[in-house]
Amino acid sequence: METLRSISFEEFLDSTDGQHVEWVDGKVIPMAAVESDHDELTTFLVIIISQFVESKGLGSVHKEPFVMKAGPDLPGRSPDVLFLAASRRDRLQRLFLDGPADLAIEVVSRDSRTRDRGEKFYEYEQGGVREYWLLDPLRRQAEFYVLNDQGRFEPAPTPDGRFQSAALPGFWLIVDWLWQRPSTLEVARQLGLLG
Numbered sequence: 001m002e003t004l005r006s007i008s009f010e011e012f013l014d015s016t017d018g019q020h021v022e023w024v025d026g027k028v029i030p031m032a033a034v035e036s037d038h039d040e041l042t043t044f045l046v047i048i049i050s051q052f053v054e055s056k057g058l059g060s061v062h063k064e065p066f067v068m069k070a071g072p073d074l075p076g077r078s079p080d081v082l083f084l085a086a087s088r089r090d091r092l093q094r095l096f097l098d099g100p101a102d103l104a105i106e107v108v109s110r111d112s113r114t115r116d117r118g119e120k121f122y123e124y125e126q127g128g129v130r131e132y133w134l135l136d137p138l139r140r141q142a143e144f145y146v147l148n149d150q151g152r153f154e155p156a157p158t159p160d161g162r163f164q165s166a167a168l169p170g171f172w173l174i175v176d177w178l179w180q181r182p183s184t185l186e187v188a189r190q191l192g193l194l195g
Contacts, residue, residue: 009069009076013095018065023076024119031064031078032111037137040181041107042080045135047184048191049083052171055193059086059102067096068104070127077120081105083167100128103167108136121145125153131167140179 006026007015020031034042042063050061061083067076082101084092091099104124106116116134124132125147132153134143145153146166156163158175165171177187188194 012076013067020065020078022078023067025075032109035109038080038107038109041135041137041178044178044181044184045081045105045107048173048187049081049168049171051184051188051193052168052191053083056170057086058168059084059089060092062097068101069096069098070100070124070129074123074127077123079104079120080107085167100124100130102129103131103133103165104129105133105135108134108138110138121153125151131156131165135178137179142175142178 007023007028008026009023012023012028016028020034022029022031046061046063053059053061061081063082064078064080066082067078068082069076076096079101081103082097082105083103084097085102088099088102091097106112106120108116113136121132121134128147128151130147132145134145136142142158142163144156144158144163146156148154156166161175163173163175165173171191173187185194
C-alpha cells in the first residue's frame with residue numbers, strides 16, 4: 001500500500017494492519033520482498049536474542065513489521081529486530097514503539113543498503129537508539145555501533161571476531177555465527193542458558 005497523499009502517523013497505524021511498510025515524510029513506503037538469507041538470519045537472531053532476554057528478564061524483543069517511532073520528528077521505521085529494556089516498557093504501545101529501541105538490527109538486503117547505512121543510520125542515531133547492528137548476509141559483513149556520550153554512533157569492537165553487546169548486558173556472539181548459523185540450542189548452551 002503506497003499512498004500518494006500525505007497521511008498522519010496515526011492514519012498510517014490504522015490503515016496498514018501489519019503490512020511490510022514504513023512511514024516516511026507522511027507517505028506509506030512498501031518494503032521489498034524478503035529473500036531467504038535475510039529471513040533465515042532474522043529468524044536466527046530473533047531466537048537467540050529472545051532466549052537470552054527471556055532467561056535474564058531483560059525486556060522484550062520485537063520483529064518486523066512492528067514499527068518504531070524513535071522521535072516525534074522522525075519516520076516510523078520497522079527494524080528487522082529490536083530490543084526494548086524492561087525499564088522502558090512504558091514506551092511500548094499496542095501498534096508501535098513510541099521512542100527509541102535499546103537495540104535496532106537491520107539485515108541488509110539488495111534494495112536496502114543505502115537506506116540502512118544512510119537514512120536509518122542517521123534517524124536511529126538522532127532518535128537515541130543505544131545500539132545499531134547492520135548485518136549484510138550477501139557480503140558477510142557485520143557492523144556494530146554504540147551510541148556514545150555525544151549522541152553519535154561509534155563502531156563497537158569485535159576482538160577475535162567476537163561482539164559483546166552494550167544494550168544486552170552479558171550477551172555476546174561470534175560474528176561468524178551470523179553466516180554459519182549453528183543450532184540455536186548450541187548458541188544457547190554457549191551463552192550459558194542451558195544446563
